[in-house]
Amino acid sequence: MHRNQEAPLVEIRGLTVDFDGVRALHGIDLAIARGEAVGIVGESGCGKSVTWLAALGLLPARARVSGSVRLQGRELLGVPPAVLDEVRGRRIAMIFQDPASALNPVIRLGRQVGEALALHRGLGGAAIRAEARRLFELVGIPDASRRLDAYPHELSGGQNQRVMIAMALAGNPDLLVADEPTTALDATIQAQILDLLTLVRRETGMALVLISHDLGVIAETSDRVCVMYAGRMVEAGPAEAVFDEPLHPYAQGLLAALPPLDGPRRRLDPIPGTVPPPGNLPPGCSFAPRCPRRVPACDHVVPALSEKVPGWAAACIRAHGPAMADRRAVGA
Amino acid sequence: MLRFLLLRSGRALLTVALVVTFAFVVLRLSGDPALLIMSVDAPPEAIAAFRRAWGLDDPIWQQYLRYFGAIAQGELGQSMRDGRPAIELVAERIPATLALTLPALLIKLGLGIPAGIYAALHRDSAVDRLVMVAAVAGFTVPSFVLGLVLVLVFSVQLGWLPSGGQDGWLHAVLPTMTLGIGGAAVLARFTRSAMLEVLGQPYMRTASAKGLPWRRAVLSHALPNAAIPTVTIVGFMVGSLIAGAVVVESVFSWPGVGRLLVVAVSNRDLAVVQCILLLVAVTMVTANFVVDLMYGLLDPRLRSGAKGGH
Numbered sequence: 001m002h003r004n005q006e007a008p009l010v011e012i013r014g015l016t017v018d019f020d021g022v023r024a025l026h027g028i029d030l031a032i033a034r035g036e037a038v039g040i041v042g043e044s045g046c047g048k049s050v051t052w053l054a055a056l057g058l059l060p061a062r063a064r065v066s067g068s069v070r071l072q073g074r075e076l077l078g079v080p081p082a083v084l085d086e087v088r089g090r091r092i093a094m095i096f097q098d099p100a101s102a103l104n105p106v107i108r109l110g111r112q113v114g115e116a117l118a119l120h121r122g123l124g125g126a127a128i129r130a131e132a133r134r135l136f137e138l139v140g141i142p143d144a145s146r147r148l149d150a151y152p153h154e155l156s157g158g159q160n161q162r163v164m165i166a167m168a169l170a171g172n173p174d175l176l177v178a179d180e181p182t183t184a185l186d187a188t189i190q191a192q193i194l195d196l197l198t199l200v201r202r203e204t205g206m207a208l209v210l211i212s213h214d215l216g217v218i219a220e221t222s223d224r225v226c227v228m229y230a231g232r233m234v235e236a237g238p239a240e241a242v243f244d245e246p247l248h249p250y251a252q253g254l255l256a257a258l259p260p261l262d263g264p265r266r267r268l269d270p271i272p273g274t275v276p277p278p279g280n281l282p283p284g285c286s287f288a289p290r291c292p293r294r295v296p297a298c299d300h301v302v303p304a305l306s307e308k309v310p311g312w313a314a315a316c317i318r319a320h321g322p323a324m325a326d327r328r329a330v331g332a
Numbered sequence: 333m334l335r336f337l338l339l340r341s342g343r344a345l346l347t348v349a350l351v352v353t354f355a356f357v358v359l360r361l362s363g364d365p366a367l368l369i370m371s372v373d374a375p376p377e378a379i380a381a382f383r384r385a386w387g388l389d390d391p392i393w394q395q396y397l398r399y400f401g402a403i404a405q406g407e408l409g410q411s412m413r414d415g416r417p418a419i420e421l422v423a424e425r426i427p428a429t430l431a432l433t434l435p436a437l438l439i440k441l442g443l444g445i446p447a448g449i450y451a452a453l454h455r456d457s458a459v460d461r462l463v464m465v466a467a468v469a470g471f472t473v474p475s476f477v478l479g480l481v482l483v484l485v486f487s488v489q490l491g492w493l494p495s496g497g498q499d500g501w502l503h504a505v506l507p508t509m510t511l512g513i514g515g516a517a518v519l520a521r522f523t524r525s526a527m528l529e530v531l532g533q534p535y536m537r538t539a540s541a542k543g544l545p546w547r548r549a550v551l552s553h554a555l556p557n558a559a560i561p562t563v564t565i566v567g568f569m570v571g572s573l574i575a576g577a578v579v580v581e582s583v584f585s586w587p588g589v590g591r592l593l594v595v596a597v598s599n600r601d602l603a604v605v606q607c608i609l610l611l612v613a614v615t616m617v618t619a620n621f622v623v624d625l626m627y628g629l630l631d632p633r634l635r636s637g638a639k640g641g642h
């Protein structure tokens with residue numbers, strides 16, 4: 001659902017990834033508009049990271065990637081590394097789950113951020129340091145000029161994630177992909193980092209893809225939500241709508257497992273079972289074995305992602321638009 | 333950093349002291365030097381005179397203290413065989429040994445490290461497999477076997493190179509190759525696995541994600557990290573510059589420190605053996621100390637860890 005009709009910033013079509021002949025990603029379609037905030041949610045192992053690592057050519061060489069990833073119409077899959085180096089960091093930046101290991105332990109933080117400034121803004125010498133300090137201040141690192149000379153192990157996880165964000169901002173990207181940026185951090189720091197991402201997006205106007213296994217994290221920060229399961233997209237729609245009345249039983253399960261923000265505490269309902277590994281998918285719908293609404297047909301067809309309501313799609317033979325309509329249909 | 337230095341040098345000195353003590357104990361436990369040096373049927377008066385001259389009748393702790401004090405003053409005693417200062421005998425041999433081990437060290441570094449890096453960067457390529465096979469071979473084949481094979485090929489079959497003795501630089505080629513090839517193989521394997529470990533780290537992906545070209549990511553992000561574990565094995569190789577050639581010197585009858593050690597041990601020439609052991613210990617300990625300093629330079633985590641008395 002694009003708020004305007006201009007061509008998407010990034011358009012992923014039929015993206016598949018195989019590791020050693022085993023398909024981990026089964027054809028992902030996803031478009032990101034300029035300035036849009038998209039959340040990608042799903043349990044661990046559903047292919048959220050692989051989608052974006054594949055898009056940016058960051059998977060190990062043994063991964064087989066096919067499909068299409070276009071940045072403003074320009075294909076990114078299979079292009080020479082030199083072309084990708086112009087895109088990474090400058091057009092699309094990415095930050096990762098564990099900031100402590102994502103930063104080089106033996107290089108000063110100022111230099112790690114400075115590298116990106118030299119690459120993408122052609123800065124040198126003192127200008128790099130001044131701009132790095134400005135970025136550190138922007139992302140809320142206290143005592144910024146001293147931190148430039150620090151090493152990652154001298155900072156907390158939250159501070160290191162701020163450094164990662166500063167580094168991502170160094171290239172003025174059009175899109176920031178934040179892969180579980182708060183998963184390794186404790187709850188109060190999580191909220192601060194999410195606030196920072198929202199703030200940065202407001203100030204720079206860049207698009208944001210926020211990847212998380214926590215629907216709660218996504219709901220607050222995104223315009224649109226994509227739910228992934230076992231290497232497929234199973235639901236995609238406006239964040240509010242998906243959060244209110246998810247169509248896909250998997251998304252419903254994720255929602256039920258969330259602690260309520262207000263109201264009485266209730267027992268959480270985790271989805272029984274686990275995500276099947278890529279080499280061992282059930283026939284038919286991958287979610288069927290864990291699905292409370294499963295019918296025999298679910299074991300025979302892999303449901304395609306189809307629009308149930310304009311701009312809102314789900315991959316489930318039993319989903320027919322928002323739950324109210326669905327319940328009426330079932331009751332009839 | 334000062335504390336780090338003091339701690340490490342203290343440890344180095346302690347290690348040397350322990351080696352000195354160990355050498356004393358082992359050599360004294362292994363038999364009566366007087367009986368071993370003099371023939372068994374020597375007249376008892378001669379043996380007694382010998383014992384007096386060398387202080388072998390004093391209580392063992394006195395001998396130990398005297399020995400320790402002498403060593404502390406650089407007095408390493410005289411060869412019981414020919415009466416010359418042991419240190420002189422040993423020092424004469426050092427250049428010959430270094431003439432083999434220094435070039436061999438260059439071969440190890442110059443061949444082993446680039447081969448290891450290349451193999452890691454081209455994992456599973458033909459070159460990688462070749463390096464790994466060579467590395468396993470170099471790792472498992474003992475140096476005397478490798479030495480003999482080289483002699484068979486280059487001296488006996490081809491007749492290109494002499495098989496032993498010390499008569500100009502041509503004679504040094506085969507022993508140096510023997511030392512260098514084996515060591516290069518070990519180092520290549522080590523460097524390769526250090527590089528592979530580093531290349532799989534998340535920070536390498538970060539470097540690519542920010543648009544750093546791969547070559548530059550390898551140079552400025554991977555190598556400094558891979559250097560940390562590699563320094564250990566290089567330090568060990570530097571530490572064995574003196575002692576690492578015992579076998580090869582014997583195979584090629586090369587008159588270096590290693591050969592002197594073999595001869596001195598079989599003669600029970602205490603002073604010479606001790607002197608060599610001490611020399612070896614000091615080289616090892618010095619190399620270790622330098623490795624520790626290198627760690628501190630290469631790894632900021634250790635630098636700040638040292639404040640806490642790492």
Ligand SMILES: Nc1ncnc2c1ncn2[C@@H]1O[C@H](COP(=O)(O)OP(=O)(O)O)[C@@H](O)[C@H]1O
Pocket residue numbers: 019024042043044045046047048049050051060277278
């Ligand atoms: N480098 C890799 N080699 C082999 N399998 C991988 C690799 N990276 C990811 N996978 C597999 O791909 C699937 C999706 O992984 P991922 O995208 O990391 O999940 P997540 O949704 O938690 O980010 C998982 O089953 C994982 O085991």
Ligand SMILES: [Mg+2]
Pocket residue numbers: 045048049050179180
């Ligand atoms: Mg992930």
